[in-house]
Amino acid sequence: MVSANNDWTPFVVSAPGKVILFGEHAVVYGKAAIAGSVDMRAYALVTPRNDNRARMAFPDIDIDVLFDGDTLPRLGSNDLVHPSEVEALVPEGINVSEGPGRIAILTFVYLYGSILAGRNEGAAGFNICVRSLLPVGAGLGSSAAFNVALSAALLQLSGQLQTDGSGAVDRKLINQWAFQGEQVAHGTPSGIDNSVATYGGFLKYVKGEASVSLNSRHALRVLITNTNVPKSTKALVAGVRSLRDRHPAVIDGILDTIHSIATSAAALFQSDSGDATDMAALELQVQDIIQINHGLLSTLGVSHASLERVRAITAARGLASKLTGAGGGGCALTLIPHGTPDDSVDAVERELAVEGFQCYRTVVGGGGVAITREVRGCSIEMWLRSLLDQQQQNTSQSCSDVFDIEIAGFAAFSAGSIAELKPE
Ligand SMILES: Nc1ncnc2c1ncn2[C@@H]1O[C@H](COP(=O)(O)OP(=O)(O)OP(=O)(O)O)[C@@H](O)[C@H]1O
Ligand SMILES: C[C@@](O)(CCO)CC(=O)[O-]
Ligand SMILES: [Mg+2]
Numbered sequence: 001m002v003s004a005n006n007d008w009t010p011f012v013v014s015a016p017g018k019v020i021l022f023g024e025h026a027v028v029y030g031k032a033a034i035a036g037s038v039d040m041r042a043y044a045l046v047t048p049r050n051d052n053r054a055r056m057a058f059p060d061i062d063i064d065v066l067f068d069g070d071t072l073p074r075l076g077s078n079d080l081v082h083p084s085e086v087e088a089l090v091p092e093g094i095n096v097s098e099g100p101g102r103i104a105i106l107t108f109v110y111l112y113g114s115i116l117a118g119r120n121e122g123a124a125g126f127n128i129c130v131r132s133l134l135p136v137g138a139g140l141g142s143s144a145a146f147n148v149a150l151s152a153a154l155l156q157l158s159g160q161l162q163t164d165g166s167g168a169v170d171r172k173l174i175n176q177w178a179f180q181g182e183q184v185a186h187g188t189p190s191g192i193d194n195s196v197a198t199y200g201g202f203l204k205y206v207k208g209e210a211s212v213s214l215n216s217r218h219a220l221r222v223l224i225t226n227t228n229v230p231k232s233t234k235a236l237v238a239g240v241r242s243l244r245d246r247h248p249a250v251i252d253g254i255l256d257t258i259h260s261i262a263t264s265a266a267a268l269f270q271s272d273s274g275d276a277t278d279m280a281a282l283e284l285q286v287q288d289i290i291q292i293n294h295g296l297l298s299t300l301g302v303s304h305a306s307l308e309r310v311r312a313i314t315a316a317r318g319l320a321s322k323l324t325g326a327g328g329g330g331c332a333l334t335l336i337p338h339g340t341p342d343d344s345v346d347a348v349e350r351e352l353a354v355e356g357f358q359c360y361r362t363v364v365g366g367g368g369v370a371i372t373r374e375v376r377g378c379s380i381e382m383w384l385r386s387l388l389d390q391q392q393q394n395t396s397q398s399c400s401d402v403f404d405i406e407i408a409g410f411a412a413f414s415a416g417s418i419a420e421l422k423p424e
Contacts (some may be wrong), residue, residue: 006125009314010047010380011156015148015369016040017134018141018196019224019333019362022293023262025240027190027205029252031259034214034266035192036202036364038224042132042145044153045384049125056108057129060136061100064377067091069125073113083183086110100136107147107184115154115177128153135358138226139325143233144193147181148369156371171198174369186234186406188241200368214266216276220364221336223314223345224323225357227306229329236326240300253398254296261296276338284339287320290335294322294327302327306357310334311353317344336361 003140016037023033052069069099075081081089086106087096096102130149134142152174155161178194192205194235202220203211244251294311297303307323310332314321319340324333336345349359375383411423 006048006050008048009373010045011153011373012380012384013044013046013149013152013156013369013371013372014041015152015197016143016200016366017042018144019222019331019364020192021220021333022265022289023192023205023258024242024323024325024327025237025297026255026258026262027192027207028188028237028240029244029255030207031255032204032206032262032266033190033192034204034262034269035196036220037196037200037368038360038362038364039366040133040140041363042130042134042149042385044130044149045071045381046153047127047129049127054112055125055127056105057127058101058104059129060132061104062416063101063104065094065105065113067094072109074117074118075113081110081113083110084187086184091115091210095190103143103185104146107181108150108153110184111147111150111154111181112176112243113217114180115151116158117156119160125156135226135231135331137232137330138228139231139233139323139327139330140224140226141193141197141325143185144178144182144197147185148197149179150178152179152369152371157338158387161371169369169371171369173197178211186237190238193400198369200366202269202365204262212266214269216269216272216292218272218279218338220269221338222364223319223334223336223348224324224335225310225332225352226360227304227310227329227332227355227357229304229306231304231326231328231330233326236266236302236328240302243301251300254299258293258296265289279338284337286335290320290322290333292410297323297327301366301382304329307332307357309355310352310357311417313355314348317348358384383396 017040018035018127019038020033020035023031027033054067054069054072068249073089086109090096090105090109094105096105130146132142132145134140134145136142155174155177160173175194175198178198179191182189190207195205195211196203199211202214202216204214205211223325265286268285272279272282303323304327306329307327311321314334319334321332324331352359372380
């Protein structure tokens with residue numbers, strides 16, 4: 001709990017990005033989807049200050065705002081504000097013009113007003129700085145990782161996060177608030193991205209139902225290709241909605257087929273016996289349905305020439321790819337079947353790089369939201385710094401740009417204070 005004299009110690013919250021294997025867009029209409037976490041995360045560092053002000057620094061999108069605590073909203077449980085109506089709550093003088101910063105500021109103001117309302121009256125203020133290893137707006141759930149990290153940080157500050165005997169935090173509460181944050185950004189998100197960022201792992205998701213963890217015996221190896229073509233998740237989701245409004249029976253048929261793809265894929269992964277021959281057969285079937293799912297998404301109008309280029313390059317080497325996330329640019333996903341020679345994957349990566357695309361090789365699954373309050377033997381800022389240095393070393397060449405930006409921004413953390421990011 002935050003105390004009046006702000007004698008709490010800094011802490012770090014992190015949450016992963018996600019990759020959708022099957023079911024994007026259809027999941028918005030209550031159909032099944034399959035997704036898992038990726039090993040790129042957003043990190044929020046929270047430090048105390050003594051002047052009743054809240055500083056939010058989001059260097060990845062060039063945002064650094066200092067709020068006077070008294071000007072931020074306090075939303076009681078009776079003040080029902082829909083996330084889409086939050087602009088009216090932003091303190092005067094704060095610029096919320098179009099751009100990535102607009103959504104981030106609106107989300108912060110909404111979550112601050114809702115989560116901290118009435119619970120931090122004695123708190124003297126805090127700094128929150130979020131850095132992410134995820135490309136922003138590329139289909140890997142950067143908004144969900146941001147929302148989960150921000151929600152968990154504010155819940156922790158407000159004293160609402162209960163930990164059980166094993167030290168695990170209340171993920172359900174974090175996920176609920178992160179979903180509200182996603183609504184500020186998208187209007188009608190399905191909730192799949194924030195669920196993966198909260199719980200991690202590899203799961204089947206249906207809106208409004210508890211996620212089902214898929215216990216495939218084999219690690220699912222994928223190549224993610226960022227086409228670097230910017231896209232808007234909100235606009236793409238709205239485009240599919242308008243197509244469905246014009247042709248409800250036709251589009252519902254497509255959404256139902258995508259549902260069948262996701263449910264049969266879930267059954268396939270669940271049936272994985274761990275036997276190598278079975279795995280090869282399973283991967284062949286997964287490759288088939290990757291092609292079919294992409295075809296249907298393309299029919300929904302959410303592919304892009306750059307994504308088709310990724311498909312052609314990978315298909316020439318026998319690998320199946322589909323768009324992942326909202327489409328319209330952003331990222332493609334390629335299954336790397338077990339037994340694919342490393343030099344084939346290297347060659348594909350080189351060909352994709354020639355097109356100006358960026359590749360990440362990863363295994364689907366991994367931990368969800370995590371809060372680090374204490375580290376033995378060093379400050380939390382030093383720990384974060386060395387963790388990021390280590391990740392930089394472990395990451396393939398193609399990620400280096402992302403990490404260079406990352407490490408440069410985090411230099412301020414190792415100095416021990418977020419306030420040193422830029423002079424106020
Ligand atoms: N590191 C970050 N710092 C601050 N805000 C961020 C950060 N990463 C993401 N965001 C917020 O999320 C928005 C991007 O979300 P968007 O949903 O369009 O893309 P995505 O989540 O990367 O892709 P998808 O939803 O298709 O998986 C940014 O405009 C910004 O508001
Ligand atoms: C396109 C979509 O299905 C996935 C975005 O990652 C939207 C959503 O589920 O909210
Ligand atoms: Mg998003």
